[in-house]
Amino acid sequence: MKAINVSPVVFISLCMIYIACNSSHGEKKKDDAVAALPAAIDVFPLEKDKLSTAFQTPAELIAWQQVDLYAKENSFVRKLYVDVGAEVKAGQLLASLEAPELNSRLAAAESRLKSQEAIYTASKSQYDRLYETSKTPGTISQNDLDQAAARKNSDLAQWEAAKAAHKEVMITRGYLEIRAPFNGVISARNANTGAYVGPSGKGSEFPMFTLQEQRKLRLVVAVPEAYIGYLDHKNPVEFTVKAIPNETFKGHINRLSGALDNRLRSERIEIDVENNNKRLLPGMIAEVNIPFPAKDSILIVPKTALVNSPERTFVIRIVNHKAEWVDVKKGRESGGKIEIYGAGLQPGDQLVKKASEEIREGSDVQHVKAVAAFK
Template identity: 60%
Template sequence: MPRISLLYFTILLFFISSFKLNTQAGTISTNDLDQAMAKKNSDLAQFQAAKASYKEVGSIQNYLEIRAPFNGIISSRNVNLGAYVGPSGKGSELPLFTLQDQKNLRLAVSIPEVYTGYLKQGDEVTFTVKSLPSQTFKAKVKRLSGALDLRLRSERIEMDVPNAAKRLLPEMVAEINIPLPANANTFIIAKKALLDTSEGLYVLKIEKNKAVKKGRETDEKVEIFGNLNEGDKLIAEPTEEMHEGMVIKP
């Protein structure tokens, strides 16, 4: 019995000593630490790879989405869902679709050279369209090209047209009424009083002929520029047979 008790005590004492030794620093082997660190680095690498794969899938999904810089309506589409789009595919020579912002439209018109001096930025114009003949729309001149088109000899002007109700549609043809306020003192006469000859435009004053330049005109009247004064008397219906010194009967 004493031997058994002594052996049990010795084994218990060794176990307690081993437990104390394991709680001290440096008791874990370097190999175990290296394996644990390698396992940690391997798990971290797998985590980073999973994150990269997730970003790759997100990038591919974003590549398949087309984002526009503004909200609008797709007014035309040249390809259908599932169609191949590429260098040799259908629609390669055409845009995929056309996106239009119909809340704000742009009205463009070309002004003949003779009238370009009457318009400036901010002038208001009115216009109508064939689909809504009873309605009159307003717009203000926002941009002037500042140069003449060499082919048409006209200046392009643009107006912004609010279209919140979407009553107007893009590519509509508008009939525009553009006011041309006079920027100088001019005279307005009846068209019958203007004599158009091979030598130029004339009005016949009671004293003698006066050469003039024609300006704006309406159905019955025309604006003239020339050496005329207020109160001058003109012949209402001149002809080329009339000459200087001829007696004019009232």
């Protein structure tokens, strides 16, 4: 056989190719072996913690007090003393009215009052004379004296009734002056001089004036039923309004209604807002933030550990390398953390961090990897 002469360079190249082929084949076998192993499931120890959340919602600013002022009697506007935007004091005269027929009623009441007074004076004098005379035995019968006393008492009752009727007309006449019931601002005026006004629905479709107390406001918030368990009179509140976007206003809950609105299923709460500079106006919509601080330690899990299926809400616990579905109820949620309530769960239980229905109840879980709950 004739020997083949191979140059050293070619020989070395062939050797490197052989070694590379063997190495690639070995690595492929190794990768296939690793791929054949099941992926490890991340588990974490269940722990208790305190979760603080906040509730954000739109709310409305309303006047501390607001009233629509109507005329008590059908009448005509004689003079208006204030206009829209006027700041008034309690008892200040806002408008004067006139009702000609009321003057006639007053004159009739005064005439009847004087008539009844005269009748009573006469009957009383008659009774007094008879009484003095009856002191002499045999001069006046007891029946005549009783008749005179009854007449006097009847005339007294008629006089008292006339005085009450006269007083009623005088009070009604006082209603011809419209006065402010409290300090505030006239926010609406719907009458002019000479206009015919009267009680709501009988003479006026709209009130003569709307009066609002604006130096103090109420911030009215509707809190859904799910959050009312966290409400307290000490809860601080922050809010902003679009008209003053660079300023945050603060307060705290002053009043809880103690009942749910049947339509909205929410509880009304009110926050008192001092507004001496009147920068805030009734009717403004505010964006409210109510923090709910944590009260007690509770079981906390990452959001990924909770499975929400159509039939149930559960977490997956690993016990003796077996998957166990544990039903829970959700509490508050914040920053990827969720409060859970479940019978049988204890701190230290190993839960699957990325739970899903693919990990079936009772399935074997041999490969697990311990990780932190919130990293």
